[in-house]
Amino acid sequence: MSEKILNKKTLELLPDTVTVPAYDRSEVTTGIVHLGIGAFHRAHQAWYTEQVLERGARDWGIVAASLRSPTVRDQLAPQDHLYSLVEKSNAGEEVRVIGCVREVLVAPENPRALLDAMTAEEIRIVSLTITEKGYCHDPASGELNFDHPDIRHDLANPHSPRSALGFIVYALQRRKERGLPGFTLLSCDNLPANGKLLERVVFALASRVDPQLAEWMHGNTRCPSTMIDRIVPATTDADRDRLEGILGVRDNAAVMAEPFSQWVIQDSFLRGHPDWGSVGATFVEDVEAYELIKLRLLNGCHSMLAYSGYLAGFETIADVMAEPAFAALARQFLANEASDSVAAPAEFDLEEYQRQLLERFSNRALRHRTWQIAMDGSQKIPQRWLGTLRHQLQSGGSIDLLTFALACWIRYVSAVDDAGNAIEVSDPLARQLKSICDSCGDNTYELATAFLQFAPVFGDDLQHSQRLHSALTAWLASLKEQGVLPALQTRLEESLA
Template identity: 75%
Template sequence: MSKKLLNRHTLNLLPDSVTIPDYDRNTIRAGIVHLGIGAFHRAHQAWYTEQLLVEGASEWGIIAASLRSPAVRDQLAPQDYLYSVAEKSNAGEKVRVIGCVQHVYVAPENPGALLEAMTDGEIRIVSLTITEKGYCHDPASGTLNLQHPDIQHDLANPQSPKSALGFIVYALQARMDKGLPGFTLLSCDNLPANGKLLQRVLFEFAEQVDPDLASWIKVNTRCPSTMIDRIVPATTDTDREALENMLGLRDNAAVVAEPFSQWVIEDNFLRGRPDWDRAGATFVEDVEPYELIKLRLLNGCHSLLAYSGYLAGFETIADVMAEPAFAALAQHFLATEAGTAVEAPRGFDLEKYRQQLLERFSNRALRHRTWQIAMDGSQKIPQRWLGTLRHQLANGGPIDLLSFALACWIRYVSAVDDAGNTIEVSDPLAADLKALCDRHADDTSELTAAFLQFSAVFGADLRQSERLHSALSGWLTRLKQHGVLTCVRTQFEKSPA
């Protein structure tokens, strides 16, 4: 194993096959603060931005922040904030070193330093990848949860916020007080109308702080919606060791991703924007058709495969897709229940997109774990499944596979898989959901009713549907009797994969 670490002094030791930053990083000025520097941001928004810096757009460097853990900072700082993106497919691997990240703050260590960075007049964009739960909202209604402990803390402690909303509002307040302009807020999380959601909870938080501040923010910010797409599994020690063997250097902050990447952005910015379209992004007037396709097809099918596949004992999505019955399940879901609940924009080939998804899910090189995709289901399901479900119920369309998906999720949050093994359920509502499962374990009809009445996920309307209750209860009974794998094979073993 190499003892040399990837950093600015060792870049010239990398193989010629690796793309490296060939610009002077000392000339880059920060124009973006990014909140939530996880693997996805490094493989997506930073990856797009890097391509612009190579072309000379020196005003769009990134200052990043972790709102919770120092782990990513501790990986990046010794490497001069350099890291590699390894694009893996069944055909091979391609590696690029990213240099656009200039610094990483760890908010809990020094919240004042992050607030000061966000107050800098050179900052024109604050972008976010904080996951669905980071918006501190009620997923069913889309409004700010004022009882959320981080929100209550931030309203009481403006100098040391914890939430992204707290940092944004208090940074904007400081800019207002200094006579500085605001900035564009760019949500890059998997949420429908993510810009509108961010704007709504931002204004609701600001109203609690100061109504005059809320009025100023309405004039001095923009919140464009985006659609982001790239499969970025968690990097494992095996990934890092394989990359080290390839590079001859150790990269503790390496990110693994698929070759495919898509970014659709509403062209609504306050003080200019990077020309991300030169790196492959698409600027549009209306993101909604693209985001619905992505949320209902890609994300909806991903979650379907994750919950059903995990219960059946499969570790990765590629493993699930290697089972012909699950591949047929995915194909049928994309063509019928999800595929008929979207409308393609002009020039968008929906059939080609569906085929791409099946190929992407079958990428053996990624090893995207079903358990990782299954995290935080209570926050994801309203966007990934329930919008499609409401569409089909309203139009008399099919709901069998959506009901199957929901039944698998309910089985999953019961915290026991089909083999009787305990599941480590990672979800902010895990305790409440398991309690429902335990309370109604002996009666699937009562269990169905209890979940449909769980308004934090399902809202208030779906409990009224007798059709949904019947379909969901039926699947819960079959899954309890036979398990997921038998149910899927029984329904799809004769279907073409």
């Protein structure tokens, strides 16, 4: 292992094949506070912002914050907040060093420091990648959950909040008190109408804190919706070791990503935004059509492949796609049930989009683990599958593959795969879901009934669909008797007969 790490002193040692910041980082001032500096933000929004700085902008640097762990701060701080973005494809790799992050704060260590950063006059955007769980809402209703422990804590501790919502509300309260304007709240999480959701939960919390603050916020905040898309797998030690061989220095904060990236943004900002449109982002009046296509096709198919593939013993999505039955599953789901439920904008080529998805899922260089994609299913399924399912039920369309996916998820949260191995289920409702599985035992009819009646995921309506119940029961029985891959192969053979 090299004794040297990536930082501003070692930039000049990097090989010519690596792209490094060509601007003077000391001239950059902060315009954005980002909450949730995980790998996705560094591979997506920060990557777009980096390109804007390369084009001459100097007032859109990023101060980022972790709301939980110091890990990313501890990786980036010794590296002068530089990190590598490695774009991986079947054709090879391209490496770029990103320099737009100016500082990383760790909220639990010093919540006041984050509130101070968000209160600074020059901050015009607060962006978020906090995952579905971070919105402290009921996924079925979309309303703020005031019984969430973080929300209860934040209401009692305005100077040391825990949740992203608490930091936003109390920072806006301080700005109001100091006569400063507010800021744009930019959700970059995989949620339908993410801006509307963020606005709803933030205003709900603000109204509880101070109704006058909520009234002031109507003229001093904007919450545009966005659609974000880039596959960003977790970085492994093997990735870091291989990158060290390329760079000649160690980068402990490197992120991996596919070459493809997409960002569609509702053009509704309070005090301007970086010129992301000049570097590939798309500004539109309404994001809904784009986000539904992404959620129902890409995310819906991704989750379907993750649960079914994991149960069948496959580690990565590319491994899953190498099995002909799963590749056929993806093609059929995208072309039929998923596409039937969306209306593409006139300029959008839906067939080409499907072709791109199948190619992206087959990227062997991008080891996107099925277990990683399967995390937090109870929070993701309402957005990724259930909207499509409701559309298909209402229109009389096919629900065969959707119910296959649901059956696989139910098998997954039972915490045992097809080979009898234990599954480490990472989900905020894991205990409740496992309890349902245990209480129903081998009775697939009762299992389908119990899950469809589980309102935190399925709401109150789907339990009344006999067609859905019958299809789900049938798939649960097939999976139990045959296992995922044989059951899928049988169904595909029957469909071709």
